Amino acid sequence: MSTVRTRRLTAATLMLTAALGLTACGTGGSTQTNQQYQPGIGANVRTGDVRLYNALLVANTDDTYALSVGLLNTTDEEQTLESVTVRPLEGSGSVTAEPALPVELQPRQLYTLGRQGEVADIDGSSVELGRYARLTLTFSGGDEVEIEAPIVARTSTYSDVAEKPVSPESSATPTPSASPSPTAGS
Template sequence: MSSVRLRRTSAAAVAVTAMFVLTGCGTGFGAQTNKSYDAAVGSNQRGGEVDALNALFVDNADGTATLSVALLNKDTSAHLLKSVSITAEDGTPITSTLTAPQELSSRTIYSPGKAGDIIMTGSFPAGGFVNITFNFDGVASLTINAPVVTRTSIYDTVAKVPAAPKAGA
């Protein structure tokens, strides 16, 4: 092979390689991918008939915390959220209250945080994690490890614990 032909072939190979490299770099970090991106603070648990999305507890600074979560019922039938149990990371039970069983309509998102439907009471550090188990009728329970966050202005729409009724009211 002549040296001219070798140089031309090498130059063409370098040009093609450079084109692929530069094209790939040109898309930057904002390029679309097929991977889920969850930038939220809360935890997600997908699978089964019900998904828990962006689950977190907001510390109310009074020994209670309110759950903020989006429960997505992907099933074609409605399901009832019957109970919630919460444990610390070491397995110690934490007292929790579900104001009433909640119906999750078919293919709908249910968000209990605004109504303060699920409250936990006890010793749990903001910045730590708790394990939440959602118990439904007719479908498997769902367990998720969720953070406890300090209440800041970003969580203003998450309900606080309802105040106790005043005497004589």
């Protein structure tokens, strides 16, 4: 075999090897782009009739907590939030709070809970700041959604979360959030 032909064959082999190596064919089946990314601090439940987005408890100044969460009713029927039960992940004790203001979820619409202080007087004696709590949201018809949500300190980031229920005289009736709702299949 001639020297020129050997050099060409060697160069072609190196180029093919470099092309395969540089195209990331060896990254395997669990590349970072396949991993779920959650940029917010809150927790999500993306299955079921009512989905929860960015759920968290925000500490109030009087040893109580306010619930902040986006609620998406994926059904064709109106759903009403009837109660929220809060339990620590470790230890004992639970607290059940009923919404101070009506929380009616229209079909296929996102409702942002927390701006009006709908569930803002949750007794904080059984949970601890900086930990997680198990929340069970009970809806009309007996449907329940359970989630483990973080308990965060009140900072400027959470200034939109009301510490107390907003009285009906000082505010209009709570409305669904203005953002477009995601489709039920997403």
